[in-house]
Amino acid sequence: MVKLKTTKKRIKRIAQQINFSPSWQGCIILSVFLLLSCVSSVGAQDTLAELTDASKELKVGLDTFWVVFASILVIFMNAGFAMLETGLCRRKNAVNMLSKNLIVFAISTVAYWAVGFALMFGDGTNFFGFSGFFLAGMDNSPAINGEYIGVYSSLGSINIPLAAKFLFQVAFAGTAATIVSGAVAERIKFIDFILFSVFLVAIAYPLVGHWVWGNGWLAQLGFKDFAGSTVVHSVGGWSALVGSILLGARNGKYKPSGGIMPLPGHNLSLATLGCFILWIGWFGFNAGSTFELSQNISYIALTTNLAAASGAISATIISWVLAGKPDLSLIINGVLSGLVAITASCAFVSYGDAMIIGIVGGALVVVSVYYLDNVKIDDPVGAISVHLVNGIWGTIAVGLFASPIVSGDPEIRGLFTTGNISLLGTQLLGIFVVGVFMVVYSFIVWSILKALLGLRVSEEEEYFGLDIGEHGMEAYNGFSEDVNEI
Template sequence: MDNLYFLNSTWIMLGAILVIFMQAGFVLLEAGSTRMKNAGHIAGKTVFTFGLASIVFWIVGYGFIFGENANFFVGLSDFFYSGTELEGSSYSTAAFFVFQLAFAGIALTIATGGFAERAKLSVYLIFSVIFTALIYPVVAHWIWGGGWLAEHGKQDFAGSTVVHLTGAMAALAATILLKPRIGKFNKDGTANQLHGHNQVYTALGVFILWIGWFGFNAGSTLGVEEAFFGYVALNTNLAAAAGAISALLVSWVVFGKSDVPTMLNGALAGLVAITASCAFVDTWAAVIIGLIAGVLVFYSMRFFERMNIDDPIFALSVHGLAGVWGTLSTGLFATPELATVGLPGLFYGGGWTQLGVQAMGVAVSGAYAFIVSFAALYVLKKVLGGLRVTPEEELIGLDMSEHGSYGYPEAFELKEHKVAK
C-alpha cells in the first residue's frame, strides 16, 4: 500500500464525513425555515431517513449505480456491498462507497423537503426506500456509473443534476400531490407568509452546508494528485459568495429591504449551480454562475408561489432551477484545458454540442425523477388512504401528532398554561 493510496483514501473519507455532516446543516435549515410545532419532527425525520437510505444503498443502490453487467438503466452487481477492496485502485473502494452513500442521502433529504409540515411519517419511510433504490441510483448510473449519458459526455462533476435536480423533481411531485399547507393560500390565490421560526438556525444551517460543500465538490476529485481539489474549492466558494450577494441585492432593489431568507437561499443556489462545473470552468466563470444563480432563486421562489405551489424549504428554486442552470453552464463555460469530460463550452469554441448534451441530460433526468416519484407517491396515496396528516393533526403540529412530544416542550407547555388560565 503506497502513500498515494493512503492519501487519496483519507481525502475521500474526509469528503464523505463533510457531506454526511451536511445533514446537520439540513436539520437546522429545514427546522429554522418551518414552524416551531414541527421542529422536532423535521430533525428526527432527517436522521431516520438517512439511516434508512444507508441500508437501502448498501443493499441495492450502490450496485445499481456502479455495478458491472449493466443494462440500459442500471448496473447489476455489488449488491449487499461487502467492502472488498479492488486491486489496482488508487483509493479505498470502501471509502468511495461511504462517499457515494453520503451523496444519496443528500438527494433524499432534498426530496423529502417537499413533504415538510404535512406528510405522514409512513410516507417518508416508504418513499425513502423507493427513492434510494429506484430513482436516485438510475440517474446516478446514467451519468456517473458509465451509463448512456456518460457515453454522450454529460458533464456533472459533483451532482447539480444527479443529486440536486433529482431531489428537487421528487420534491415537486410530492408538493403537488400533498397540496399546500393549511393557511398558505387564500381563496383568491394570493399567498400568505408562513414564516420559519428561527432565522438564526437557518443561517447556521446554510454555513454548515457551505462548509460541507467543500467535501461535496472538492472531495469529488477523489484524490490529492496535483492538489486540484484546492482549485475546485476556490470555484465553489466564489460561486456561493456571488449567489449570496446577488440574491441580497436583487431583493433589496425589488422590496426596498434586504431579505435574509432570500440571501441565504442565494448562497445555496450558488453552491448548487457550481456543483456541476466547479472542475471545468475558470474562476471568473464561477463568479458569473453564482451571480446568475442568486438572481434566479429570487424570481423562481416568487414564481412557484404564484403558481400555488407550496415549497416550504424552496427546494424547487434552490436545488431545481439552480441545478438546471448549473448543469447548462458547463455547456457555456467549460474550458478546453479543464473539460476532462465531454467538450469545451460554447464560449470556448466548442459549439452547441456540449450545451445540447447538458440540456438532454437535464430533460431526461428531471423527467425520470419526477415521473417515477409522482407515480410512486400516487400509488402510496391510494394504498395509505392519503399522503398527509389530518387537518387537526397538521394544526397541532407533527411533533405532537406523529411523535407525541414537542421539539420545544417548554414553549408549548407555557402556551397551553396561558390558554387554560
C-alpha cells in the first residue's frame, strides 16, 4: 500500500512537470493506477517508465490536434473574407472577388511551401533564413532526447510535428495576402493581384516574420507581437495602401467638385455572414498561437472576444453620432478592428484592457474610413482602416497595456501597467521599420507590375464589371443588365 502511494505521488509529479492541467493529471493517475494493478510488483518500474513516455506522447498528440484544428479555423477565415469583400462590393464584380479570395490561398500555400517558410523560420541570419526550402529541412518534433537537430531552430521549442507547424503558419501567410484584395477591388487586373500575392507571401511576409517570430533582430530587441497585428495585418495593410494609391480610385467615386459618390456593396447579408465567420475563425488565429493545448487558450479566446465586442459597440456609437444613423458596414468593420487590435496583445493584457483596446479600435476604424475618403484613397471594403490602422494600434497597445502578471514574463511590461517605457519604444521601432520596408517593397513590386502589365482594367471593363471582362461570367445570371443598378 505504501508503495502504491509513493507511485501515485511520482506519477502526479511527472504529470505536473509536463504541464498537464489538474483534470488531465487526474485522468493520467487513474489510468496508471488501473494498469499498475494488473502488473506484478517486479515490473512496476518498467511500466511506470513506459507510461511516462506514453503520457508525453499523449501531450504531443493533443497539442498537434489543437494546432491542426486552429489551422482549419484560420483557413476557413478565407471564406469569411470572400463573403465580406464580395458583399461590400458591387454585384458586377462578385465573381472577381470570389475568385481572388479562392485562388489566393492556393497561391499562398505553394509559394510559402517552396520559399516563404524557409525564409521565415529556417536557420540563417538575424534578417532572413536560408535553410529548409520546399519544407525539406529536418525537424525533430517530437524532440529527440531533448536535443534539437533540425534546420528550423526558431521552432525547436514547439514540440509538435513540422507538418502541423507549417499548416498553421501557411494559414497566416494566406491571410496577409487576402487583406490586399479588398482594398484594390473593382479595378485591378486579376493577373496583377495573383503575381503580387506570390511576391508578398514568398518574400516580404516571411522576411518580416523572421524578424519577429523567427528569432530575428526585432525579436532579440524585445519586440512583441503574439499573433500578428504587425506581422500579418500591418504587412497586408501596407501592401494594400500602396496598391490602392497606385491604382487610383474607382471611376465615379470622387466627383470633380470634390464630393464623394457612395458606391454601396450589393449584399450586406453576405458581408455580415463573412464578419461572423471571421469572428469565429479569429479564436483559432489568436488562441492557436499558443501551439499547445493549455489553459491559456481560454484566456486568449476571452480577451479576443471582449475586444471584438467592444470594437463593434464603439464603431456603432461613433458612426451613429457622425452619420446620424448606425452604419452596418462600419459595425462590421468595428468587430474586425477590435479583433485586429487585440491580436498582438491577447495573451499579455487584462480583460478590462482588452476592452479598452477594442473600444479604441472601433473608434479608429470609423475615423480612418472617413479620412481616407476625404484624401481620395479608395478602399471599397475598409481593409486599410481595419488591418493597417488597427494593426499599428494593436502593436502600440502591447507597449501600453502588457502585464507581466498576465503574461507570466517579467520582461513584458507596459507603460500603463508598470511604468516601463522601453517596451513601447521597441514596439514603435518595429512599427516604423516594418512600415518603411513594406512601403518600399510594395511600391517596387506594384510599379514593376504596372510597367509590365498595367494594373487597371480598361474603363469599359470597369463600367460593365470585372465579372464579364475578367472572367466571362456572372454571379447572378438572369438579373438586370443595367449597370447603373449593379
